């Protein structure tokens with residue numbers, strides 16, 4: 001799954017690196033490096049990272065900010 005981090009928004013809080021260390025890593029104090037094509041099995045961790053980012057800098061395919069996860073019960 002593809003993801004993008006808006007590095008203009010990212011403040012280097014490292015929440016994402018803590019929650020999904022296979023996808024995100026801090027490089028130095030403030031710069032973030034990440035895998036823009038995360039493995040599907042990272043989905044859950046990635047969802048937590050998306051939700052935890054204090055500045056909502058992470059966007060991932062098929063994942064919205066948690067709390068806004070839209071899974072229509074009728075399968076739409």
Ligand code: SF4
Nearest residue numbers: 010011013014016053
């Ligand atoms: S949690 Fe958000 S602000 Fe913090 S390093 Fe990750 S993307 Fe940047």
